[in-house]
Amino acid sequence: MGFLIQEQKELVEMMYGPAAEDYLLILDSLGDFFEKEIEPTARQIDVKAEFPRENIRKLFEQGFTSMGFPKDFGGLELPWPIYVAAMEMCGKACASTALSLAIHGTCCEGVRQFSNPGQKKEYLPQMISGKKFAGFSLTEPGAGSDARNLQTTARLEGGQWLVNGTKMFTTNGGYCDLYFLFAKTPKGPSAFLVDAKLAKSSKHIEKLGYRGSVTAEVVFENAHAPKESLVGTEGEGFEYAKKMLYGGRVTVGAISTGIARAAFDKAVRYSKDRTAFGKPLSDFEMIQSKLADMLTDINASRLMVYRAAHLKDRGKPFESEAAQAKLFASEKCLRVCDEAIQIHGGYGYADEFDVHRHWRDARLNTVGEGTSEIMRLLVSKNIIKGP
Ligand SMILES: Cc1cc2nc3c(=O)[nH]c(=O)nc-3n(C[C@H](O)[C@H](O)[C@H](O)COP(=O)(O)OP(=O)(O)OC[C@H]3O[C@@H](n4cnc5c(N)ncnc54)[C@H](O)[C@@H]3O)c2cc1C
Known part of the structure; x- marks a missing residue:
């Protein structure tokens, strides 16, 4: 049995009829890749708690993250269930690799859906091709399930956003180039896409599983983010x-x-x-x-x-x-x-x-x-x- 299993093939055929043939060719070839290149690394990544940098690089090369994104931004414009079928295989091959890429994918999706045309043009092609890797920074020490209780603040000062606060459990924290960051502004919770270098520190959190995926506490202290880093409308974060x-x-x-x-x-x-x-x-x-x-x-x-x-x-x-x-x-x-x-x-x-x-x-x-x-x-x- 190959890495792409019969049950997955049947569901893709059920959803897409004759068009499924092309999608299955892509998934089959990715399945071979997961089996030969990714799965054999999973055990060591866990044992050494090693960030799966090389797996991530290879999967960017395979176009994994670009699967569901529009061609205008360099994507493959495949239906989302096809990306999800690939994600299932990635989870089977190496869950740490899958989680790191899934969170990055969520950030790409945020940029696609909510950023302004300028941000989208600048960041989306770089993000889906892997030139810029992202972390999703919502949770805080006092705001997990109760995510509305954000304490991180961003206020405009001298034409820039001044960001202060501590983020908890940011996957890819310390290893990424960008944070999709949520902070309180005068109009309510707002979203920002900021350079990861703005963070004062990022402390790695040891954990039970997903040991290759990094999870970090990320601190922003009087960080100055450009005015243009606001995503979408203030207060809609x-x-x-x-x-x-x-x-x-x-x-x-x-x-x-x-x-x-x-x-x-x-x-x-x-x-x-x-x-x-x-x-x-x-x-x-x-x-x-x-x-x-x-x-x-x-x-x-x-x-x-x-x-x-x-x-x-x-x-x-x-x-x-x-x-x-x-x-x-x-x-x-x-x-x-x-x-x-x-x-x-x-x-x-x-x-x-x-x-x-x-x-x-x-x-x-x-x-x-x-x-x-x-x-x-x-x-x-x-x-x-x-x-
Ligand atoms: C490895 C790892 C990776 C993560 N990655 C990210 C990431 O990339 N970005 C990010 O922003 N966050 C991330 N998180 C944070 C994660 O989303 C939160 O841990 C989760 O939402 C729970 O929040 P909490 O830990 O503060 O628990 P709490 O909210 O304090 O909850 C504690 C317990 O109380 C229960 N509880 C809370 N409220 C209620 C209620 N109203 N009714 C019933 N039960 C309730 C919860 O279900 C839970 O069982 C990550 C966490 C981990 C462990």
Whole structure:
């Protein structure tokens, strides 16, 4: 079986009919790339907690980040579900690489949707081609789920924005060229695209999983940003952040599906290789039942993720669908990875078979880009009050 699996091919065919052939050629070739070039690096990246700079460079070269962007800006103008299918494979190959690129992709999408024509022309081609790498800086020590409680400020002084405040958990922080930064201005929360050199410091945060993806506390102290760094309209920043996160959640759902599939494949292989009581583990009904549940959850996750991506692509509301997809895929991914460890017995807990890496990576996905609790709040708000 290649890296692009049959279930993914079938969904692409279902969505695009005859046009699927071209998309599948692209995905198949990317799948080979993930299998040969990216997956073999994943274990060492985790063990050494090493930023996957080389993987990111190679994937920029492959046009990974440009997939969903307009040709006018150097993009490949592919439908968003095709990018999401590629993101699933990236998550399966190396979750740290996938998360770093997904966050950068969210910043590219923010520039595409909300920046003015001048910013777009200057930054979007450089960002999607990888010449400028970005971090999304919303969360603060006192503003996580309660993102409206921003304390970072930006005020105009002498024709420049004076920025002060501390950002928490910025993925790519310290390793990127630009921050898509959110700060309070006199008219409310506003968005800025600023040079990363403006930050006074960025402190790396050690963590359980996604150990190759960098997460940093980023401090701005009397930083002077050009007046033109404001993105869109002053006071609209929170609306922009929310909309960027809708897309981001779909990509986290895709990464979760990929991580779960990686753990599942290892569990299937192990259950056939390992014998107990004179027969392979896969002969035991309790193991078969686990595998059946795992595959069902993965395939259901994929359907929800691709559907949310399809709605986004068609310009339809997808806030609730993105939240549902992220909620379901991330929680199921965690369960699948947990069962994969169980099927490996003691060897699953030990380093040898690498399944605990998937569990450790999966553990973030019910927290990052909005926790499961916040996803449930969003979904229920849409049920009761409407979109
Ligand atoms: C590895 C990593 C990478 C990240 N990357 C980024 C990034 O690139 N950019 C960025 O801006 N942020 C990033 N984050 C931050 C992430 O989005 C936040 O951690 C997350 O939104 C939760 O915020 P918090 O940690 O402050 O938890 P809190 O908001 O303090 O929540 C703590 C607990 O309380 C629950 N809770 C809070 N409010 C409610 C409520 N109303 N009802 C029920 N339960 C509630 C939460 O669900 C959670 O279980 C990252 C975090 C991590 C760990």
